[in-house]
Every structure is written in structure tokens, then in C-alpha cells.
Amino acid sequence: TAGSKPTSPVLSRTAITRGRFCELLAKENLPQNDQDNLFIVGVFSLLPALLEMPMQQVLDRIVVLDRIADALLDRSGLYGPFLSLAEAVESADLSQLESVSTALMLSPNQVSEAHLSAIAWVEQLGLD
DSSP, X not given: OTTSSOOOHHHHHHHHHHHHHHHHHTTTTSOHHXXXXXXXXXXXXXXXXXXXXXXXXXXXXXXXXXXXXXXXXHSOTTTHHHHHHHHHHHHXXXXXXXXXXXXXXXXXXXXXXXXXXHHHHHHHHTOO
16 A cells, blocks of 8 residues: 555656656757656656556546646657656667657667766765
């Protein structure tokens, strides 16, 4: 049940890294508000694991924009591909990584730079 065990520090770091990664991927092509929303998408995408409940139950308890909910529930809408790309990077799914990055018109270098920058940013936060 939610809250019955301590939150995994690794999972929390992964959520923050994912959020920053999604945000950085959009830096050149989307306005600041979309970048901010993508950070939320990345972080919130791991709430089911952190809270031990399905995403729909999580979303029933919080208010988010429809475009954020669409990305979180079925990886659709404007933000969905960014989350799919983050998941592909984390799981080293090269075919998914290639297809989604191509769809987002992002080069392998842009994806790698964003991922490394996100990891470094989270390290600078000093979370344990």
C-alpha cells in the first residue's frame, strides 16, 4: 500500500533525472511552459512505482493538464514521445530510441547530451 515502506532513493533519483531529461530534450524546440510540463511528465511517470498504485489512481488524486495525463497514461499527445524516449534510453531499447528520436527530430548527440546533462544536474542536487 502507499506509504507502507520508505521511498526508494534510487527510484526518486531516476524520476528526477527522467524529468530533467525530458525537459532538456525540448529546450530547442518548445516554449518554456512545455519544457516545465515535460519535467513534470518525467517525474510523475514514476509515481505509480513510488506510490505503489496504478497511474490512473494517481491521476484521480491530483490535477494535471490533459496533455500531461495523456503522456502519463498512454504516451500520447505532444509530451508522450519525450517520455517514450526517456524510457527507451533507460532500458537501452535501441530500436525504440532510434524511432522516437527520429520522430522528434533529435540527433543521437542531442539525446546523449541531454541524458548526460540530466544525470550531472541530479548529481549536483546532492540527493541521497
